[in-house]
Amino acid sequence: MSFSPLIRHLIDALRGLPGVGPKTAQRMALHLLERDRDVARHLAGALATAMDGVGYCSRCRTLSENDICAICADPRRDATLLCVLQSPADVWAVEQAGGFTGRYFVLKGQLSPIDGMGPEEIGIPALLEAVERSDVAEVILATNPTVEGEATAHYIASMLKPRGIKVSRIAHGVPLGGELEYIDGGTLAHALAGRTPIL
Amino acid sequence: MSFSPLIRHLIDALRGLPGVGPKTAQRMALHLLERDRDVARHLAGALATAMDGVGYCSRCRTLSENDICAICADPRRDATLLCVLQSPADVWAVEQAGGFTGRYFVLKGQLSPIDGMGPEEIGIPALLEAVERSDVAEVILATNPTVEGEATAHYIASMLKPRGIKVSRIAHGVPLGGELEYIDGGTLAHALAGRTPIL
Known part of the structure; x- marks a missing residue:
C-alpha cells in the first residue's frame, strides 16, 4: 500500500524543507497528525504570513518585513x-x-x-x-x-x-578553541601570514 | 538585534516540528525566505489540508482521509x-x-x-x-x-x-545483518529461548 493522497502530499511537501529526507518527512507528518495538529496549523499560518510579509530592506537588502x-x-x-x-x-x-x-x-x-x-x-x-x-x-x-x-x-x-x-x-585564521593539529593547511598558512605582534 | 517579528514567528513555528532545534529552524526559515517561497507556500497548504482532511479509519483506526x-x-x-x-x-x-x-x-x-x-x-x-x-x-x-x-x-x-x-x-531476536557481538543481552536471551529447528 501507499499513504493516502493527503498524507503523501504532506510528506512530499515536508521534504521541501532543507535537510529533510523521506524518513524524516514521514516521521514529521505522523507526529503532526497524531499529536500536534494545532502546531501544524500554526506552522501553516506562520509560513503563509512570512512568505507574503517578508521582503528586503531597501537600504541594506537583508530580509525585512518593513521597507527599512x-x-x-x-x-x-x-x-x-x-x-x-x-x-x-x-x-x-x-x-x-x-x-x-x-x-x-x-x-x-x-x-x-x-x-x-x-x-x-x-x-x-x-x-x-x-x-x-x-x-x-x-x-x-x-x-x-x-x-x-x-x-x-x-x-x-x-x-x-x-x-x-x-x-x-575580516581576519582569517585558527578559530577560537581550534586545535592546530586538526586545522587544515590553508587556514594555518593564512593564520601564519596574518600574524599580529603581541605585547 | 533580533529577527523581525514575522521571521521570529516562523522560526518558532518551525521548532514545533519533531527534531528541529533553534539552529535548524533558523536555517530552514532562511532557506525558504531566500530561495523557496513557493515550496513554503505549498507546504503551508499541504499542512492545512492534511490537518483538516485526515482522520482515522473507522475500522482499523489508522490515519485515513476516508471513513474506511x-x-x-x-x-x-x-x-x-x-x-x-x-x-x-x-x-x-x-x-x-x-x-x-x-x-x-x-x-x-x-x-x-x-x-x-x-x-x-x-x-x-x-x-x-x-x-x-x-x-x-x-x-x-x-x-x-x-x-x-x-x-x-x-x-x-x-x-x-x-x-x-x-x-x-511476532518473533523477537537478532535482527538481520546484526552481529551477535553487538546485540544486547536481552535480545540475545530472547533469540536463544525462541530458537527454531532447521533442516
Whole structure:
C-alpha cells in the first residue's frame, strides 16, 4: 500500500524543507497528525504570513518585513562603518556574535562568472551607490573565505579604494578553541601570514 | 538585534516540528525566505489540508482521509488475519516491509497504568468487538517488545484465547545483518529461548 493522497502530499511537501529526507518527512507528518495538529496549523499560518510579509530592506537588502530594517532604522548604529556580507544569514550570525555596532550591506551571493553572477547580479553597483550617498568611512568586507568570496572582496576593494574609502577584510585564521593539529593547511598558512605582534 | 517579528514567528513555528532545534529552524526559515517561497507556500497548504482532511479509519483506526482506509477497503486483503499494532507509523513500517496480506488494528499506544492508559484508553474493547464481528481466525500481536508492549500483548491474548481465536506474537531476536557481538543481552536471551529447528 501507499499513504493516502493527503498524507503523501504532506510528506512530499515536508521534504521541501532543507535537510529533510523521506524518513524524516514521514516521521514529521505522523507526529503532526497524531499529536500536534494545532502546531501544524500554526506552522501553516506562520509560513503563509512570512512568505507574503517578508521582503528586503531597501537600504541594506537583508530580509525585512518593513521597507527599512530594524538595524538600518536604529539611530544608535554607527553609520560610518559598513559591513558587506553575502547573505541575510551572515547578518544574523554577526548580530548573534554581538559587538559589531555598524551597519550592513547584503550582497546577493558572490561573484561567480561560471554561474552568471557578475557585479550587477550580486548588487555591487547598489553597494557603491549606498557608500557614496552615506557617511561611510570604512567598509569591512566579510564575504566568505572561498575563492569566489575572496574575488568578490578584491573586486569591491578595487572599486572603493579610488574613492578614498578605507577598506578592510575580516581576519582569517585558527578559530577560537581550534586545535592546530586538526586545522587544515590553508587556514594555518593564512593564520601564519596574518600574524599580529603581541605585547 | 533580533529577527523581525514575522521571521521570529516562523522560526518558532518551525521548532514545533519533531527534531528541529533553534539552529535548524533558523536555517530552514532562511532557506525558504531566500530561495523557496513557493515550496513554503505549498507546504503551508499541504499542512492545512492534511490537518483538516485526515482522520482515522473507522475500522482499523489508522490515519485515513476516508471513513474506511485503503487497506480495509481492499477486498484482496486476507480478512482472517489481523495484525495488532501500537500506532499508524507501525502500519506504514509493516506495509513498507511488504509480505503481510492481512488487515490491521491500531491501538492508541500501549497499556501503561502510570500514564493513565488502561484497556479502555488504548481501545482494547473496540479491538475485541472488531474481532467478534469479523471472520478473523488469527490475531498477530505486534506491539513493541518493551515492558508495556509485552503487557499489552499478554492482556489482549488473555482476552482472545477464551473466545477460541488463535493468537500469536511476532518473533523477537537478532535482527538481520546484526552481529551477535553487538546485540544486547536481552535480545540475545530472547533469540536463544525462541530458537527454531532447521533442516
